[in-house]
Structures are given as structure tokens and as C-alpha cells.
Amino acid sequence: MNRFSIADKAAETPFRELVEQYGSPLLVLDCNVLRQRYRALQDALPGISLFYAIKSLPERSALAALAAEGANFDIATTGEIELLRSIGADPAATIHTHPIKRDRDIRDALDFGCTTFVVDNIDELAKFEAYRSSARVLLRVSFRGKEVKSDLSRKFGCDPRDVPWMLTQAAVLGIEVVGLSFHVGSQSANSEAHVEAVRACRDYFGDATLAGSEHLRILDIGGGFPADYSGHGLDLAEFCRPINEALESYPEHVRIIAEPGRVLSAPSMRSISTVIGRARRGDATWYYLDDGVYGAYSGQIFDHVQYPITVFCDAKSVSAGVLAGPTCDSIDVVLEDEQLPALEIGDLVVGAMMGAYTLASASEFNSIPKPRVVAIDAPVQDSENVSLLLAEA
Ligand SMILES: Cc1ncc(COP(=O)(O)O)c(C=O)c1O
Numbered sequence: 001m002n003r004f005s006i007a008d009k010a011a012e013t014p015f016r017e018l019v020e021q022y023g024s025p026l027l028v029l030d031c032n033v034l035r036q037r038y039r040a041l042q043d044a045l046p047g048i049s050l051f052y053a054i055k056s057l058p059e060r061s062a063l064a065a066l067a068a069e070g071a072n073f074d075i076a077t078t079g080e081i082e083l084l085r086s087i088g089a090d091p092a093a094t095i096h097t098h099p100i101k102r103d104r105d106i107r108d109a110l111d112f113g114c115t116t117f118v119v120d121n122i123d124e125l126a127k128f129e130a131y132r133s134s135a136r137v138l139l140r141v142s143f144r145g146k147e148v149k150s151d152l153s154r155k156f157g158c159d160p161r162d163v164p165w166m167l168t169q170a171a172v173l174g175i176e177v178v179g180l181s182f183h184v185g186s187q188s189a190n191s192e193a194h195v196e197a198v199r200a201c202r203d204y205f206g207d208a209t210l211a212g213s214e215h216l217r218i219l220d221i222g223g224g225f226p227a228d229y230s231g232h233g234l235d236l237a238e239f240c241r242p243i244n245e246a247l248e249s250y251p252e253h254v255r256i257i258a259e260p261g262r263v264l265s266a267p268s269m270r271s272i273s274t275v276i277g278r279a280r281r282g283d284a285t286w287y288y289l290d291d292g293v294y295g296a297y298s299g300q301i302f303d304h305v306q307y308p309i310t311v312f313c314d315a316k317s318v319s320a321g322v323l324a325g326p327t328c329d330s331i332d333v334v335l336e337d338e339q340l341p342a343l344e345i346g347d348l349v350v351g352a353m354m355g356a357y358t359l360a361s362a363s364e365f366n367s368i369p370k371p372r373v374v375a376i377d378a379p380v381q382d383s384e385n386v387s388l389l390l391a392e393a
Helices: 009-022 031-044 060-069 078-086 103-112 122-126 160-173 192-202 236-247 262-268 296-302
Strands: 004-007 026-030 049-053 072-075 094-096 116-119 136-140 177-181 218-220 255-258 269-281 284-289 309-312 318-324 333-341 348-351 372-377 387-391
Touching: 004 009, 004 333, 009 026, 009 269, 009 309, 009 348, 009 372, 026 031, 031 049, 031 060, 031 236, 031 262, 031 372, 060 072, 060 078, 060 262, 060 372, 072 078, 078 103, 094 103, 122 160, 136 160, 160 177, 192 236, 262 269, 269 296, 284 333, 309 333
Parallel strands: 004 309, 026 372, 049 072, 049 255, 072 094, 094 116, 116 136, 136 177, 177 218, 218 255, 284 318
Antiparallel strands: 026 269, 269 284, 269 348, 309 348, 318 333, 372 387
């Protein structure tokens, strides 16, 4: 799939119908895609409990669809807890993965019923002394993936060599450490970093010389599973195979969990925006959309992703064109240096693979509202009977 493609005008019809019904711009969430992705990942990671990382797409209908599939949830904030509360999710199926928390954050999570937390340093561990009878912790270890889009181990995770010392400190404080966690970084190009981290953590499980080692029974392999933005046919099972192989060396009593976000949410959403103006500037025609990098395309800035974009036109001739967002900021450009067909004001532009870290990082710069979310929901077995659910972003 190229980043940019031109489809026949007739292909615009379903998107036009949505815009006529719900307005523009829109983010259209297909809950069926989310379900299919969840099932595909679960098949690719057999026996591993999946905790969906809410941060990637904090959208109620997405959470409800995943909860119905049996997903667990990775929460990082009280706001995410409130989202889960609103869909009646089971608190026992959650972990709190933010390595840095205020006391209030811990209390909010415990009040909700979440009892497993991630820590990565001694100050954070000490915060749990007051809650040692009700909370247990995972120790997050830093392993830096070399080929990731977003390196998270720069900001979080303790040095692997500090694990024995942290376990000793936890034992002194009377805090139960139930396992280790890592996140190799988001959008991994391959699974080498996961495999390396899985292997590096193995030594700590079953090492009777470590303080509290008898409690270690969870390995959390984090997120980082990639989405297929380029459309070159990323094989999820193939990506996960070496990870599963590396996990075979773990004792049977160790529960393996993962915190996937992007791999589930990215393909589940498309954006629909409308050309609201155009101008000839230099050699190029600029088309101004009602959505841009401060809205649904925010991931181009924050998440370093170039989303596949489609316009609809029967004319074959193309010339230099730019797709720009609606704000007054000059960085608000969605696509440039591209050969575009002549678009009209009112034409639609559709972005694909826009579920992960798009709505999540969209803002209301210039007081322009975020795109409205329309959730299309139908159980996988009942895809004929598609119903539309509306949600305000
Ligand atoms: C702690 C944690 N878990 C899971 C995720 C989800 O990662 P991904 O979207 O790469 O699967 C993130 C992303 O930032 C994270 O910080």
C-alpha cells in the first residue's frame, strides 16, 4: 500500500453517507476489526493474558468490545479507571502500569479494585509500604529496543542489574513483588528486543538466592507489537513466534501477560475529513481539510506515523498538491510533495490505520473540536446486521 492513493469517486459513497449522517470530520471505529485483531493476537500469543493498553485508544465502545472478547486492561491513570468503570469492566482484570504515581493515583486504583502495580525505583516502591497488605507489584526493567518508533525504556524501567537489590528492598519493606515487566518500545520492527528481554528476565525466575524469589510468578512482556502501516503484509504470528519460543524456557507456574495497544487499535479506525478550501501557492495546489495534525492526524507529530491516505476522483491527471489541516499553524500539514488529482471543495479525504495514538493525542487548538467518533458495531458472527453507535470524542 502506498502512503497515498486515488480511488474511484464511487468508492467515496459509504464515507459520504457517514458524513451526511454525522458531519465531518469523523473518526470511524470498526469494533469488528478490533475484535478480529484481538483474536489474531491471542492466537499468535497462545496462553498469554492480554491487557489492552487503554492509552492507545481510550474510547468507550472500543473498551466494551474488547471486554466482551475477554480482554484484560492496562490502566495508567485515574481517567482510564473512570472509563473502565463506565463500561462496568472487572477490576480484577486490570493492572496499573504507570511506573510513577501519586499517592492519590494508588488509592484511586485500589478503590476501583486494581491490586497489581508497576514500579521501577526505590522511591516508588516505598510508596507501597502503606498499601502492602492490599497491593502487589511488578518490577519494570529497562530494555531498549534498537528498532522501535517510540523508545520507552529511556524514561522508565530500572537497570536489569538492579533487580536483586530492588527485590531485597521490597522484602525489607514487606512488599510483595510478584514479577517483572518490560516494554521494549512501541512499533517494534522485529521481535528481537522482546526475545532479548524475555531471555534476560528468565534468570530471575526460580533463583532461590534472590530475596522474595518464591513470589515471582508473572512476566509482563509489555506492548510494542507493530501495526502494519505500510500495508506490506506484516505477519503477526511470525512476529510472535520467536517470543513464544523464548518463553518456553520459563517454569510452568509463571503467568505471562502482555500489554498490547497499537497492534489492536491502529487498524480499527479511519478518519474522514472534508476539503474546506483551496489555494494555489507556488507550483502546488493547497487543499485545506477540516482535520489535521492537531486533530486525528496528531499521531504524525507525536507518534511519528504516516497514515495511508485516500482521495476519490475519476480524473486521471495529477499535479503537485498539499493536504493541510484547518488550524492557523504552519506545521499543520498532513501530506505534501505529492501528486494529487484536482479536488473540489466538499470532497472527502480518508485516512486509514488511525486508531492508535491519534484521538488520544488530538487537541482542540484554535478551539476546533476533536473529530467526532462514530463506532460501527456488529458481532463478528453477525456482520450483516451492522448498527452504528455514536460517541462524542
Ligand atoms: C506501560 C505501557 N504499556 C503498554 C503500552 C502500549 O504499547 P503499544 O501501543 O506499543 O502496544 C504503552 C505505550 O506507551 C505503555 O507505556
